[in-house]
Amino acid sequence: MAIDKTCELFDCGHRACGGCGASMAARLLLKASGPETIVVSSTGCMEVFSTPYPETAWKVPWIHSLFENASAVASGIESALKQQGRSEKVVVVAGDGATFDIGVLCISGAFERGHDITYICYDNEAYMNTGIQRSGATPFDASTTTSPAGRVSFGNKHPKKDMPRILAAHGSPYVATASVAYPADFMQKVERAISTEGPTYVQVHAPCCTGWGFDGAKTVAIGKLAIETGLWVNYELVDGEVAKVKKVVKKPVEEYLKEQKRFRHLFKPKLQEEEIAKIQAIADRNFERYGHEIRLPPKKAPEGA
Amino acid sequence: MPLNEGCVAAPGRARDNRTGSWRVFIPKFDHEACSKCGMCQLICPEGCIQETGENEFVPDYDYCKGCGLCAEECPKGAITMEQEEK
Amino acid sequence: MALEIMEGSIAIAQAVRRCRPQVVAAYPITPQTHIVEALAEIVANGELSADYITVESEFSALSACEGAVAAGSRAYSATTSQGLALMFEVCFNMAGMRLPLVMTIANRAMGAPLSIWNDQQDSIALRDAGWLQLYAEDNQEAVDLHYIGYRVAEDHRVLLPVMVCFDGFVLSHTYEPVDMLTQEEVDAYLPPFVPKFMLDAKNPVSMGMYATPDYYPEFRYETDLAQKRALEVIREAGREFGEQFGRDYSALVESYRMDDAETAIIAMGSICGTTKEAVDEMRDAGKRVGLVRLRTFRPFPTEDLREALSGVSRVAVLDRNVSLGAGGTVHRGAVVLEVKDALYGEPIPVLDYVIGLGGRDVRIEDIKRVVELCEAGDGDRFYGLRTEVL
Ligand SMILES: Cc1ncc(C[n+]2csc(CCOP(=O)(O)OP(=O)(O)O)c2C)c(N)n1
Numbered sequence: 001m002a003i004d005k006t007c008e009l010f011d012c013g014h015r016a017c018g019g020c021g022a023s024m025a026a027r028l029l030l031k032a033s034g035p036e037t038i039v040v041s042s043t044g045c046m047e048v049f050s051t052p053y054p055e056t057a058w059k060v061p062w063i064h065s066l067f068e069n070a071s072a073v074a075s076g077i078e079s080a081l082k083q084q085g086r087s088e089k090v091v092v093v094a095g096d097g098a099t100f101d102i103g104v105l106c107i108s109g110a111f112e113r114g115h116d117i118t119y120i121c122y123d124n125e126a127y128m129n130t131g132i133q134r135s136g137a138t139p140f141d142a143s144t145t146t147s148p149a150g151r152v153s154f155g156n157k158h159p160k161k162d163m164p165r166i167l168a169a170h171g172s173p174y175v176a177t178a179s180v181a182y183p184a185d186f187m188q189k190v191e192r193a194i195s196t197e198g199p200t201y202v203q204v205h206a207p208c209c210t211g212w213g214f215d216g217a218k219t220v221a222i223g224k225l226a227i228e229t230g231l232w233v234n235y236e237l238v239d240g241e242v243a244k245v246k247k248v249v250k251k252p253v254e255e256y257l258k259e260q261k262r263f264r265h266l267f268k269p270k271l272q273e274e275e276i277a278k279i280q281a282i283a284d285r286n287f288e289r290y291g292h293e294i295r296l297p298p299k300k301a302p303e304g305a
Numbered sequence: 306m307p308l309n310e311g312c313v314a315a316p317g318r319a320r321d322n323r324t325g326s327w328r329v330f331i332p333k334f335d336h337e338a339c340s341k342c343g344m345c346q347l348i349c350p351e352g353c354i355q356e357t358g359e360n361e362f363v364p365d366y367d368y369c370k371g372c373g374l375c376a377e378e379c380p381k382g383a384i385t386m387e388q389e390e391k
Numbered sequence: 392m393a394l395e396i397m398e399g400s401i402a403i404a405q406a407v408r409r410c411r412p413q414v415v416a417a418y419p420i421t422p423q424t425h426i427v428e429a430l431a432e433i434v435a436n437g438e439l440s441a442d443y444i445t446v447e448s449e450f451s452a453l454s455a456c457e458g459a460v461a462a463g464s465r466a467y468s469a470t471t472s473q474g475l476a477l478m479f480e481v482c483f484n485m486a487g488m489r490l491p492l493v494m495t496i497a498n499r500a501m502g503a504p505l506s507i508w509n510d511q512q513d514s515i516a517l518r519d520a521g522w523l524q525l526y527a528e529d530n531q532e533a534v535d536l537h538y539i540g541y542r543v544a545e546d547h548r549v550l551l552p553v554m555v556c557f558d559g560f561v562l563s564h565t566y567e568p569v570d571m572l573t574q575e576e577v578d579a580y581l582p583p584f585v586p587k588f589m590l591d592a593k594n595p596v597s598m599g600m601y602a603t604p605d606y607y608p609e610f611r612y613e614t615d616l617a618q619k620r621a622l623e624v625i626r627e628a629g630r631e632f633g634e635q636f637g638r639d640y641s642a643l644v645e646s647y648r649m650d651d652a653e654t655a656i657i658a659m660g661s662i663c664g665t666t667k668e669a670v671d672e673m674r675d676a677g678k679r680v681g682l683v684r685l686r687t688f689r690p691f692p693t694e695d696l697r698e699a700l701s702g703v704s705r706v707a708v709l710d711r712n713v714s715l716g717a718g719g720t721v722h723r724g725a726v727v728l729e730v731k732d733a734l735y736g737e738p739i740p741v742l743d744y745v746i747g748l749g750g751r752d753v754r755i756e757d758i759k760r761v762v763e764l765c766e767a768g769d770g771d772r773f774y775g776l777r778t779e780v781l
Pocket residue numbers: 022042043044045046067068094095096097098099124125126127128129130135
């Protein structure tokens with residue numbers, strides 16, 4: 001199935017912050033899914049910025065029930081469609097809080113039961129809608145309103161939960177990570193997830209200018225830096241096995257961290273080398289695990305030096 | 306308009322909310338410099354950039370929030386952000 | 392009419408089968424389990440073509456039903472007590488989204504302390520969720536209320552989910568003769584579900600949007616109006632049921648030996664069976680006592696109740712729940728509050744008896760004793776406490 005990039009199913013007029021990565025994700029995923037899609041949303045930024053009654057931005061059938069039950073609602077929809085002999089695809093679109101934390105019970109059940117649904121988590125790495133509180137997806141040392149950096153704290157104490165692996169371990173035939181910084185790749189993964197039978201999962205990195213503290217014009221640039229530093233890896237797991245990883249020329253994590261207010265305490269009032277080293281170690285482990293570093297031949301020394 | 310019980314609505318009304326009023330900076334498109342790659346149209350979070358019959362990319366200023374993403378990502382530097390005069 | 396002796400739960404499952412839900416999602420919990428086991432068997436044997444979703448929790452059970460109904464299918468669930476409490480959030484949501492469903496509640500006490508035995512605390516606690524609540528006295532009525540429940544829930548004047556409440560163990564595990572309608576009879580009574588709005592790519596809508604203060608009160612008002620309209624829709628559906636099958640359920644309250652009654656007992660559910668026997672005995676002894684049984688608690692049949700109580704001198708309410716903290720220094724359940732509200736301005740004393748909690752047996756003598764206490768003006772208290780353990 002070819003993706004029709006001109007297909008616009010997410011309407012203008014929504015209330016996302018300018019440059020919001022989640023709104024990019026909504027628009028792009030609908031291009032990939034096409035109109036024969038039923039979307040189930042969880043409570044969160046995307047639901048709120050797109051559906052104040054009666055101004056919905058969704059031009060496909062869309063339902064929101066609660067914060068934590070989207071995959072159970074989707075299970076029921078998928079069962080009903082099967083019973084009625086209908087062919088629409090069921091796509092959950094939920095935030096990282098809904099996915100990593102409060103919705104895990106329902107997600108686990110739905111994946112175990114093998115419903116033919118695609119679950120897309122737009123990962124902006126915190127509970128943005130309620131004011132930037134940490135979630136299980138918040139990266140190590142990020143300052144949020146419930147994991148603030150302070151005199152005796154460097155912010156969020158826990159590393160990001162490995163949700164893709166958890167879902168792959170449920171037997172999902174297709175799990176992928178993506179980024180709004182690479183729209184074509186994201187759309188392809190959504191398309192593949194939807195056309196793969198069974199419960200599939202796409203986790204899309206969706207930089208949040210408001211929550212992370214950067215200029216909305218930089219959403220794509222920040223997304224790319226996350227990947228280039230190894231703090232976000234774009235990969236696919238087919239039947240649980242790593243099938244494809246986006247290769248990058250490795251950059252030091254500072255280049256990503258220093259662009260965002262949520263990591264500012266690592267640079268000011270003084271450089272926290274030890275903490276940055278811990279974050280570098282997380283990136284290094286990712287490179288080791290996915291082997292996706294492009295090693296350039298060593299630069300020739302300039303002549304005469 | 307009477308309520309639809311259950312808080313149900315058909316698409317279309319989102320456009321009542323003209324987000325163009327949020328804009329502080331306005332993107333100006335240099336159609337000569339543009340290579341028609343379509344990147345701006347693909348990434349605009351508002352989906353408000355249209356391709357005209359003359360293959361020119363133009364934003365719908367009723368909805369453009371002036372976020373600057375298109376200007377930042379345009380590989381040709383064909384879009385510049387200017388302070389908007391209101 | 393062919394009477395069959397069956398366990399209450401099995402009869403319910405057979406009734407649900409005849410309602411032809413396309414999606415069943417439920418999670419086992421005592422004393423509801425026999426219903427969902429029987430339905431699983433019915434589906435496994437191909438006697439009902441439905442998707443039986445083996446959810447991992449009650450929370451998902453009701454959420455899945457919500458999705459199924461939103462997609463245009465009739466759905467079914469059953470639960471009780473802790474399971475119903477886990478559904479709390481979804482309950483409010485489904486009613487607010489105006490998605491019709493029938494869910495059986497095998498009424499059970501709420502923990503703590505943990506108790507698997509019967510009272511009505513669980514469903515009563517959800518009285519404000521927007522669901523219609525129907526209470527059955529016996530298994531025949533419990534079965535019939537499922538057919539009626541779907542008719543009413545799916546009626547476009549209502550569009551609200553329905554709890555059909557019947558007492559756990561006392562009814563769910565008891566064998567009683569039941570007249571099971573045939574599939575043809577049920578089909579003739581209960582038309583297929585025609586949603587007013589649904590998820591459909593051919594006609595996309597957004598469901599479950601959020602409402603700003605500019606709209607929210609109107610949505611709540613409209614949902615409350617639907618409850619009001621349900622009063623008449625239930626009467627209508629109950630009357631038609633009577634016309635077709637001989638058992639008339641048009642009355643929202645049932646008056647038993649209320650002619651010339653001085654003392655009226657008000658109750659819901661299976662306790663009314665015992666109460667009727669007690670009333671008979673008291674009548675034989677010359678006492679002017681009657682029973683007014685509430686079949687619907689939501690919507691509350693205020694006018695019907697007022698009419699049923701006209702002329703009585705006192706009212707004794709049997710509350711199989713307690714509204715902890717209600718009533719100032721006295722003890723009260725939730726039903727009496729509604730009864731007092733219905734009788735506001737009438738000079739009739741209304742006394743409450745919190746009774747039969749957590750499966751404590753209520754016998755004929757207890758009902759008689761309640762009437763004596765009421766006559767003596769002693770009420771608004773727990774009845775039958777074992778003072779020796781206090
Ligand atoms: C049961 C429940 N608990 C808490 C909330 C409050 N709440 C609403 S959205 C939200 C956070 C959403 O976070 P996420 O899923 O990451 O989406 P985001 O807003 O970041 O896009 C919270 C905590 C709620 N609506 N329901």
